[in-house]
Amino acid sequence: MNRTMRALLGATALCAAGGIASAQENVTLTIATVNNGDMIRMQGLTQDFTAQHPNITLEWVTLEENVLRQRVTTDIATQGGQYDILTIGNYEVPIWAAQNWLVPLNDMPESFEPDDLLEPVADALSVDGTLYASPFYAESAMVMYRTDLAEAASVTIPDSPTWTDIRTAAEAMTDQANGVYGICLRGKAGWGENMAFLTAMANSYGARWFDMEWNPQFDSPEWTEAATDYVDMMTQFGPPGASNNGFNENLSLFQQGQCGIWIDATVAASFVTNPTDSTVADSVGFAQFPNKEGVDNHGNWLWTWSLAIPASSQNQDAAKEFIAWATSRGYSELVAQEQGWAAAPPGTRRSLYDSAEYQEAAPFAAMTLTAIESANTSQSSVQETPYSGGQFVAIPEFQGIGTAVGQQFSAALAGQGDVQQALNNAQQLTQREISRAGYPK
Template identity: 40%
Template sequence: MRTQSRRRPPRATLAAVAAGTLLAPLLSGCWVGAGGAGSGGDAVNVLMVNNPQMVELQKLTAAHFTKDTGIKVNFTVLPENDVRDKISQDFANQAGQYDVATLSNYEIPIYARNGWLKEMDPYVDEDPGYDEQDVLKPMRQSLTGDDGKLYGQPFYGESSFLMYRKDLLEREGLTMPANPTWQEVGEIAAKLDGAEPGMKGICLRGLPGWGEVMAPLTTVVNTFGGTWFDEDWNARLDSPEWQKATKFYVDLVREHGEAGAAQSGFAECLNNTTQGKTAMWYDATSAAGSLESANSPVKGKMGYAPAPVEKTESAGWLYTWAWGIQNASRNPDNAWKFVSWASGKEYEQLVGDEFGWSNVPAGKRASTYENPDYRAEAAAFQEMTRKAIEQARPDDPGVQPRPAPGIQFVGIPEFTDLGTQVSQEISAAIAGRQSVESALKKSQQLAEEISEEYEGR
């Protein structure tokens, strides 16, 4: 765990090391790309994360996309940390090994700024069947570069909301407000402790990682009135708002949260909620599909409410796994054809027909939420999910102007390193190894190093 500040490279060198700072430490191992040194002929090389919906895409491609277009797709499928590393290497060097890769709304604006991605507007304009306006506005905005041009298309999207055992609230005589505040959620969590043997009131991520504990915590900071940096790039992690939000979060999870909270991330909270060990859970909207799946012990018992707030009208984050086309791609036209198919309406219909509508990569298109088949299968959560995504404000998530976009992250290359180091301090506070005040004092020092590089820009 870092406690001392360190010297950062001169401002002029930041662009040159962007690829290295985008993702913390590079993973060792052999290059595992498919298709040789870049795609050849009509083939398209795709590097993607190994989540279940991507694996289903891989299964459907040959029998549908390739059959219809004649374009072969070579997939390289890796776990999230590994895939981010490989993408960073290939795209930063413009090696052209892969034509298409899965990128999030964190990376795409940064990659676009560095000239690593193909602009997609010309393809969208010539492909009216894709129906870009059907893509939910927050998703379109989050995949747009500084120049106002599109550089990504979403495969699926999510926000965050509160999931709770409505049967237990009813039994205990409690009512979940239509738009709960965090203070109200804390009070309900205290009353739900022990509602069933061994049950805790709430599950909140405490696992270190910029995409683990820092994702929900940053949304709490935003709505409590805090920000990582003010509009002049002054670090603000020692502000009263950060102190209040972080102390609330840490106290809540320590007093009414899951056992082993400092090592609990999304997967652990999903297991705890499914197994009846926690009564509430604040996390990604995508979790609802698992909670409502046919074999879930809590199917039909869950209620869903907007992300809790304090000073803002909404607080949910915004995230998407999206497709980006490498600027050095040797087959950009065929790459777009794949992207158009994989993110299009027809693909969602195909998944619904082949695997069931609960498996559809939703959260990106308005038409999905108007589809009667999807609405029926996802009735418990689909409307709340859509509302959460549409209310997300990636350019204005708090009470003050920000110097960079992002709700649960700060859209700069250095954030992966900064967010990870700060998360380690917060997790240590959750584990009881240090106070919140000590954690934020160290975190402020880390953030001030970034301030020094960005002030005056």
């Protein structure tokens, strides 16, 4: 078992070559995916695909984000072969491709149009110029806020806010007696849940995970200030039970009118502005991810939920057909026809942002594109770092380390210890695990 496999399987513990089927065969594709709104929407539209491919049956394994990551990581590291298509992100792609665990997306159907993919997104899913996963949607992060509450509270959130602007507005918007909380931020433990947000926030304060010698930096003043402000804002102006809230829970709170400010993934914009699902659809404003005064870094992240084929799949040709359908320009047009242009999966294709219909229907389009194109995943902090990744550290061990650290901050948010204790524990466990893994190499 090689180092990457050990690291990935160790991460799961710490967190708590396929054949090709011919087009004529009857094939069942097992697809592991996340329970996000865009993925649920895609499942509801797959009759279009199966009508075109009557020999292909789709079986879905739809899981909560943390559970999905654990299961697909274990399966691919052991070559278990349970799935034909995996929903993974730009964290996993370069690590798994280097191990020959993913099928290169060569010889794709003509409808795939790889040259239409946004360059930062395609680069994040490629190794040595070869694409190993196709983006279903891509995101950065931004501020979403209630314009009606801001107006009523006589506060302004500028297009490029500081954390002082955010705190001032959150305090003014808070009306707990009527179930309105000034700010909603991720609190659920997970390297892709609360630590995605907290890493981006810490970056915007000038912090970093490691110095150039791979020494953890949770004892730095930048991390102390970022973590303290996070817990303080959420304790005073956030909803009860925030330590259990991730992306989906905060989305629901915002749609129900219970959040004044939500800072999270840009992909949420289409859901909070959809009048079918959101009670505040006509009162949502957008702004860049905040920065700390004096720090020239808005902490923009880059993430893409993407579809990839494990090398253990016995149905690789059929899997390529499905991926080409689900991530194509044609799929965006299908979504627009069925549910409106604003619902089209964002952040992946230049043609979408060149579309006048999309620009008109999606008031968040320009802010989303700006956030994605300004994300610097190779240098996410104003300080020098030995790693890349933006809102994560792009090493195999980060799944386990990130989730264990996330548990410390989630506990602090829940009142089970204070911020300093969480920082001390994060420093110690990160030092132990990174030393155990042999860094610096």
